[in-house]
Amino acid sequence: MKIIKNLASYSKKKPLALSIGMFDGVHIGHQHITEKLNKVAAEKNLESAILTFWPHPRIVFNPKDDLKLLNTIEEKTYFLEKHGIQNLFLQDFSEGFRNLTGEDFLRQILVEKLHVKHLIIGYDHTFGKNKSGDFSLLEKMAPECGFEVEQVEAVDFSGKHISSTQIRNALSQGKVKEAGEMLGYVYSVSGKVVHGKKIGRTIGYPTANIEVNTLKLLPKKGAYIVDVFVKDQHLKGMLSIGTNPTVSGKTLSVEVYILDFDEDIYGEEISVNFREFLHDEIKFENLEQLIQKLDEDKMRTEKYFS
Structure with a gap:
């Protein structure tokens, strides 16, 4: 072209x-x-x-x-x-x-x-x-x-x-499956893996922080099941869009936990496909409750891909 x-x-x-x-x-x-x-x-x-x-x-x-x-x-x-x-x-x-x-x-x-x-x-x-x-x-x-x-x-x-506005509205409500049906493909975001606060690794859920183009529409805040593409690998993940309110975060971030993966990918280009909405962003009273929810999300993600 x-x-x-x-x-x-x-x-x-x-x-x-x-x-x-x-x-x-x-x-x-x-x-x-x-x-x-x-x-x-x-x-x-x-x-x-x-x-x-x-x-x-x-x-x-x-x-x-x-x-x-x-x-x-x-x-x-x-x-x-x-x-x-x-x-x-x-x-x-x-x-x-x-x-x-x-x-x-x-x-x-x-x-x-x-x-x-x-x-x-x-x-x-x-x-x-x-x-x-x-x-x-x-x-x-x-x-x-x-x-x-x-x-x-x-x-x-x-x-x-079907219109771009209809699809934006669906994504703003977390309806990623519906958006994908109107698009004819699975909605995705891409960007470079950058350093975050590294809180995830202290609780057993290290995440890759994705630097997304500021003009790109992000789906509704919350947790999602996603495909992950990085270093020519197709992997499974669960992704969070939000401000990390449990640890008093203020800045919106896009973080993905990749299942069965422990490679260093800082600086790499990464892409994620949104498969299913898990739940809204939640502010937990403590890290123990957060970990319990992450465990549940991981089980749902593993079941989805199985």
């Missing part, structure tokens, strides 16, 4: 089958679009492409919103390439770009710059300043501008349209 970070320097003339959007999560609804793009591209001798934005428009318009994302740029790139997309345009959501009207965006970017011949958009997609571009504008201008346009229907899950 070719990644184009600067539209100004893009000069390729190969016509495109393209879709526009954030594609945060590259969930089942997005995968429906990528499948259509690839099919159209193959049939019409085009190249498939996605035009997405960075930073997220909501972050630009509402900097106090503290929006967290389902994918880092690296993860989004990985998933789009996995689903066969040939070109990924990462457009900076600059002031000049976001002030383009829907019609200007269509003519200057899609037609003149990118040579789009087939455009596929989501059921609720709008574009351009003040959301002045929509499907009706595309339908009106398509014949004049020499491209075809189609709008895909929403994909439903449990009676609701």
Whole structure:
């Protein structure tokens, strides 16, 4: 997959089958679009492409919103390439770009710059300043501008349209299985193993502290059963997201206890897949109660994997 970070320097003339959007999560609804793009591209001798934005428009318009994302740029790139997309345009959501009207965006970017011949958009997609571009504008201008346009229907899950917002809401409630069903894959977080307070090792549960990208959405505070991937190994673990209230912690941390593992992995990249929610974050009266709960969690984790 070719990644184009600067539209100004893009000069390729190969016509495109393209879709526009954030594609945060590259969930089942997005995968429906990528499948259509690839099919159209193959049939019409085009190249498939996605035009997405960075930073997220909501972050630009509402900097106090503290929006967290389902994918880092690296993860989004990985998933789009996995689903066969040939070109990924990462457009900076600059002031000049976001002030383009829907019609200007269509003519200057899609037609003149990118040579789009087939455009596929989501059921609720709008574009351009003040959301002045929509499907009706595309339908009106398509014949004049020499491209075809189609709008895909929403994909439903449990009676609701699958969306990045729906998935974020599920994760914020600890519903990692439900989120995974909407994503089409198990939700994960990755990062470098960093030094923590090392309290876990004093109670028989040494943990790896994961330094997670600050824009990445973490599921609800609590304990989870997870797959662990580190040093080319696939391991079993139980993970905690929280502030360690039992020992008067204040800072949010992500810590994973890896079963049957005692290697030094400080500085290593680690990834965890969220399999099942165990329980909410708990403040215990003493370390003995904490250890008892960890023992119970370990038993549940071992039973899950067995």
